Amino acid sequence: xxxxxxxxxxxxxxxxxxxxxxxxxxxxxxxxxxxxxxxxxxxxxxxxxxxxxxxxxxxxxxxxxxxxxxxxxxxxxxxxxxxxxxxxxxxxxxxxxxxxxxxxxxxxxxxxxxxxxxxxxxxxxxxxxxxxxxxxxxxxxxxxxxxxxxxxxxxxxxxxxxxxxxxxxxxxxxxxxxxxxxxxxxxxxxxxxxxxxxxxxxxxxxxx
Numbered sequence: 001x002x003x004x005x006x007x008x009x010x011x012x013x014x015x016x017x018x019x020x021x022x023x024x025x026x027x028x029x030x031x032x033x034x035x036x037x038x039x040x041x042x043x044x045x046x047x048x049x050x051x052x053x054x055x056x057x058x059x060x061x062x063x064x065x066x067x068x069x070x071x072x073x074x075x076x077x078x079x080x081x082x083x084x085x086x087x088x089x090x091x092x093x094x095x096x097x098x099x100x101x102x103x104x105x106x107x108x109x110x111x112x113x114x115x116x117x118x119x120x121x122x123x124x125x126x127x128x129x130x131x132x133x134x135x136x137x138x139x140x141x142x143x144x145x146x147x148x149x150x151x152x153x154x155x156x157x158x159x160x161x162x163x164x165x166x167x168x169x170x171x172x173x174x175x176x177x178x179x180x181x182x183x184x185x186x187x188x189x190x191x192x193x194x195x196x197x198x199x200x201x202x203x204x205x206x207x208x
Contacts, residue, residue: 005103006109006158006159009102012102014091014094017051018137019083020049021051024079025046028047029044031044033132035131052111054104066101069096069098069100074096090136092137109160110160112185113150116190117162121150130149138163143202146165146167147163147167148202149162149165150162156178156179157184162198163177164197164202166205183197
């Protein structure tokens, strides 16, 4: 699959995550936390919404994300869409009226990355609850001043990747990114590969 399609789909899904899921959830329940779910991602509180592939699923409704706007989605669901106000400065840079396009194949690729990340993070941190944050649209856990997670891609790396981000700078061959260490999901392969990479980061930051 060409990277342009993946990037366009990721930006569209990021917009839906922020404007249609996290924003309304924050106004209703006071939290912006989202979670991985089979086939995509979902809210953690009302309104109960899931993005599965190229569809937005609500109780009794399934709306196509292949060509739409967040304003249209909100109208169909009876929701006031928009970002959580005053919490962060970054985001997808998409307005509620901007056209978004989700490719089903690219959406499946990104959902797979979230699923791998969720499984690996739960394996490494069994007492933690991995969170998809709408600001950067990654799934992660923070432990002992280190961020562990999986990004579906961003300006640093356009394809999905796993990362370890210590709050203090580290030196050595493992640390290959400005924020710490990163490896693409393509390099790591499967849950065991992602888990091994995250575990190595944990070992190194612990000084073992």
